[in-house]
Amino acid sequence: MVKMDINNLNSLFYSKVDNVWSDSGLADFFTKIEPIQTALAEKIVNLIPKEFIRVKELGSGADLTRWEIISKLKLKGRWQVTLTDFSDKSIPSVKTFKDSENFLFGSEKYNLLNPTPRLVKKDRYDAILATYVFDSIWFPEDAHYEKISNNWHKVTYKLDVDKSYPKRNLLLKALKKASSIKRIQLDKFQHIEIERKVDTIEINKVPYGGIISKYYKNKSNLSLNLPGGLINIVQEYFERQISPGGVFIIGDMAVNSKKGFIPKDSPNDKVIYMEDYSTSGKVAKFKVEDYGLAAIILKQKGFAVELVTVEDFIKNSGYEIPLKVRDHWIMTVKKA
Numbered sequence: 001m002v003k004m005d006i007n008n009l010n011s012l013f014y015s016k017v018d019n020v021w022s023d024s025g026l027a028d029f030f031t032k033i034e035p036i037q038t039a040l041a042e043k044i045v046n047l048i049p050k051e052f053i054r055v056k057e058l059g060s061g062a063d064l065t066r067w068e069i070i071s072k073l074k075l076k077g078r079w080q081v082t083l084t085d086f087s088d089k090s091i092p093s094v095k096t097f098k099d100s101e102n103f104l105f106g107s108e109k110y111n112l113l114n115p116t117p118r119l120v121k122k123d124r125y126d127a128i129l130a131t132y133v134f135d136s137i138w139f140p141e142d143a144h145y146e147k148i149s150n151n152w153h154k155v156t157y158k159l160d161v162d163k164s165y166p167k168r169n170l171l172l173k174a175l176k177k178a179s180s181i182k183r184i185q186l187d188k189f190q191h192i193e194i195e196r197k198v199d200t201i202e203i204n205k206v207p208y209g210g211i212i213s214k215y216y217k218n219k220s221n222l223s224l225n226l227p228g229g230l231i232n233i234v235q236e237y238f239e240r241q242i243s244p245g246g247v248f249i250i251g252d253m254a255v256n257s258k259k260g261f262i263p264k265d266s267p268n269d270k271v272i273y274m275e276d277y278s279t280s281g282k283v284a285k286f287k288v289e290d291y292g293l294a295a296i297i298l299k300q301k302g303f304a305v306e307l308v309t310v311e312d313f314i315k316n317s318g319y320e321i322p323l324k325v326r327d328h329w330i331m332t333v334k335k336a
């Protein structure tokens with residue numbers, strides 16, 4: 001049987017939708033706001049005291065605003081920046097940067113669902129950067145769990161196409177291949193249905209289950225997404241691509257859990273979460289506690305993790321800006 005998980009939808013979206021970068025309403029929070037770029041660059045400079053810094057961005061997307069801003073900053077040392085993404089539509093064109101004195105730019109096609117290549121010492125990176133990436137891809141290690149009255153369940157998602165849609169077969173075929181020869185218009189995506197399958201599980205038998213059940217031992221009704229892919233990729237990158245002393249910086253949105261609430265007339269105290277939560281391909285796949293859980297797991301694996309809001313990230317690098325966003329987070333990971 002052809003595997004058709006929620007990621008097939010993501011791949012189609014980023015690789016086959018026309019004007020995906022201009023018309024589809026993609027959030028540009030992390031790439032466009034100037035103090036975020038300044039703070040990111042300063043963080044890297046402060047953590048990597050080298051004259052020549054090698055940086056790789058994952059899932060960078062086609063918009064180059066971040067690097068237009070950073071390459072104009074008066075930073076110490078020279079930077080070699082490799083921008084990567086998985087599809088022709090998303091991979092940035094770095095031609096415009098060719099003349100910059102302290103910045104060398106290159107780009108590479110790279111799919112994060114493929115195994116992480118092991119690099120020789122001279123090709124390794126000092127800093128890896130990924131913003132709005134881990135919440136846009138469903139990794140095989142990601143998992144959605146629900147705890148209802150102290151029983152744990154695993155939710156899996158399956159795709160289907162609206163049975164009444166006249167071009168159902170064509171869209172199904174594209175979804176199954178996660179590709180199509182033709183471009184796909186954005187409005188076609190509304191015919192894709194995401195089905196949920198719920199299985200009861202023993203939480204202590206799933207990966208990191210012991211940590212999950214301890215983390216949530218005092219709560220009886222909740223829903224969580226384990227960022228297993230993020231944990232795995234971070235660990236693999238430190239083993240295979242990051243130079244000693246290097247850093248992995250992740251910026252994502254996480255729905256503030258306060259947006260999950262129990263309506264007054266809800267039977268069995270059922271918690272209602274913000275609609276976008278758990279939706280792949282949108283920026284609200286995770287909630288804040290999910291990253292908290294990832295931080296705990298990464299610390300147990302021997303990493304030093306700093307998880308702060310974007311506001312604090314900017315303030316920590318010496319800037320004061322009136323940026324009131326509590327649900328965008330930056331996680332900085334180093335070897336402890």
Ligand SMILES: C[S@@+](CC[C@H](N)C(=O)[O-])C[C@H]1O[C@@H](n2cnc3c(N)ncnc32)[C@H](O)[C@@H]1O
Pocket residue numbers: 010011014026027028029030031058059060061062085086087090110111112113130131132133136137
């Ligand atoms: C929401 S966009 C984020 C773009 C940019 N980094 C930013 O901060 O705005 C998600 C990015 O992940 C990329 N992406 C999706 N699936 C991918 C995969 N399997 N491997 C690598 N990148 C992927 C998309 O092409 C897209 O550029």
